[in-house]
Amino acid sequence: MTATPAAQTAGDTRMEQLVKARAYGLGFDLVGITQLGEAETAAAFDAWLARGYAGEMAYMERTAEKRRDSRRAIEGATRAIVVAMSYGGTEPSGPVARYARGDDYHDIMVGRLRELHGWIEEQLGRVVPGKAYVDTGPLLERDLARRAGLGWFGKNTMLIHPRAGSFFFLGALLVDLDLEVDAPFASDHCGTCRRCLDACPTGALVDAHVVDATRCVSYLTIELKGDIPEAMRPLIGELLYGCDVCQEVCPWNVRFARENRVPEFTPRDSLTNKNARELSQDLLAMSPEEFSAAFKGSSMKRAKLRGLKRNAAVVLGNVGTADDADVLTRALDDEEPLVREHARWALDRPRCATSEFRA
Ligand code: B12
Numbered sequence: 014m015t016a017t018p019a020a021q022t023a024g025d026t027r028m029e030q031l032v033k034a035r036a037y038g039l040g041f042d043l044v045g046i047t048q049l050g051e052a053e054t055a056a057a058f059d060a061w062l063a064r065g066y067a068g069e070m071a072y073m074e075r076t077a078e079k080r081r082d083s084r085r086a087i088e089g090a091t092r093a094i095v096v097a098m099s100y101g102g103t104e105p106s107g108p109v110a111r112y113a114r115g116d117d118y119h120d121i122m123v124g125r126l127r128e129l130h131g132w133i134e135e136q137l138g139r140v141v142p143g144k145a146y147v148d149t150g151p152l153l154e155r156d157l158a159r160r161a162g163l164g165w166f167g168k169n170t171m172l173i174h175p176r177a178g179s180f181f182f183l184g185a186l187l188v189d190l191d192l193e194v195d196a197p198f199a200s201d202h203c204g205t206c207r208r209c210l211d212a213c214p215t216g217a218l219v220d221a222h223v224v225d226a227t228r229c230v231s232y233l234t235i236e237l238k239g240d241i242p243e244a245m246r247p248l249i250g251e252l253l254y255g256c257d258v259c260q261e262v263c264p265w266n267v268r269f270a271r272e273n274r275v276p277e278f279t280p281r282d283s284l285t286n287k288n289a290r291e292l293s294q295d296l297l298a299m300s301p302e303e304f305s306a307a308f309k310g311s312s313m314k315r316a317k318l319r320g321l322k323r324n325a326a327v328v329l330g331n332v333g334t335a336d337d338a339d340v341l342t343r344a345l346d347d348e349e350p351l352v353r354e355h356a357r358w359a360l361d362r363p364r365c366a367t368s369e370f371r372a
């Protein structure tokens with residue numbers, strides 16, 4: 014433990030312990046506390062940006078100054094209560110990444126962190142300035158999490174905990190409160206293993222601990238708004254939305270991934286009962302109204318219907334058969350040029366093409 018004074022106590026129990034107990038009670042799997050300050054990985058982050066690995070995620074560059082130093086996120090905050098929540102790493106693999114199969118984790122986790130914040134204020138009987146962040150804030154969340162003792166940086170860049178693997182989300186409640194901090198996670202348990210680097214389907218793990226996002230399936234199928242580069246399309250295989258490959262092969266997940274215990278993260282039937290082809294066919298035929306209804310409350314809305322149709326066309330180009338020609342041909346009339354172009358590409362792929370079609 015780093016020696017910082019613990020100013021708040023309630024009875025005989027230290028505030029840190031109470032906060033952690035409450036956080037576990039709210040369903041978080043891991044909790045740690047760290048001091049805000051300059052990110053230890055700021056230099057690695059700068060090098061990553063300089064090499065263009067953020068691609069079109071302009072917000073990473075725009076908010077870089079804040080990300081380098083977590084004290085800049087909100088005025089006056091001194092501590093981060095960092096949490097992790099497992100989302101079902103034991104579920105079978107499939108065309109949609111595990112994290113996106115249930116309800117949007119941003120809403121669920123921010124809601125629970127706000128509950129924790131309210132509870133702290135109630136315990137102390139005063140206002141505690143603070144703010145909850147999950148994913149979208151200007152923070153290097155993995156940096157904060159390692160400093161709070163939640164795990165090490167895997168060679169696949171995931172934060173990994175020795176008894177929980179890496180299939181969990183991270184979040185942080187930044188507060189102006191003098192809590193005693195936890196020791197950082199100092200060891201590294203990757204050793205000589207390189208399974209994730211070898212398994213990545215697109216070669217996005219350009220080095221240990223370095224993801225070139227512009228090659229990562231997660232970026233290509235979610236963050237990228239325009240055309241997926243043609244050279245990358247065949248490498249995407251049947252991955253429709255996101256990618257779990259570099260986590261699935263990790264021995265720490267094979268052994269320690271936890272089951273989902275959060276009802277809201279339960280996979281939607283519409284996603285789990287269908288294979289990549291069936292799901293892609295459904296998406297390509299979907300109207301905006303059907304899309305809104307089917308994906309209400311889902312983080313998959315981030316890619317919008319046009320992005321999902323684009324991905325579906327790529328998947329059918331990779332794993333479809335001549336039986337998918339009809340749905341792809343109809344997509345040639347889609348109002349979105351993006352969808353039309355990817356459908357055309359898919360139809361020209363040997364698996365989908367028939368002589369009738371090529372004419
Ligand atoms: C941008 C982003 C992406 C991008 C870029 C990914 C990336 N690795 O940077 C894309 C779209 C590709 C992506 C994909 C995914 N993401 Co994402 N993403 C983010 C986001 C918003 C920022 C990440 C970031 O700062 N990148 C900058 C680079 C430099 O950092 P980094 O690669 O994470 O590297 C870290 C360490 O490896 C270390 N480091 C860097 N170089 C070196 C060198 C050495 C020698 C060492 C020791 C360390 C080290 O420093 C960095 C930490 O500061 C965070 C949320 C947040 N606000 O932090 C979520 C986040 C990282 N993503 C998350 C998830 C779940 C995913 C996916 C699994 C989703 C999916 N299934 O498709 C994939 C996993 C891909 C992967 N292997 O990273 C979780 C990760 C949870 C965890 N256990 O680690 C986060 C934290 C969101 C959340 N709140 O839960 N993501």
Ligand code: SF4
Pocket residue numbers: 169212213214215216217218224228229230231256257258259260
């Ligand atoms: S998420 Fe998939 S594409 Fe991205 S680095 Fe991991 S294995 Fe490679």
Ligand code: SF4
Pocket residue numbers: 167168169170202203204205206207208209210259262263264265
């Ligand atoms: S697969 Fe191996 S090298 Fe990659 S993160 Fe897991 S333990 Fe580390």
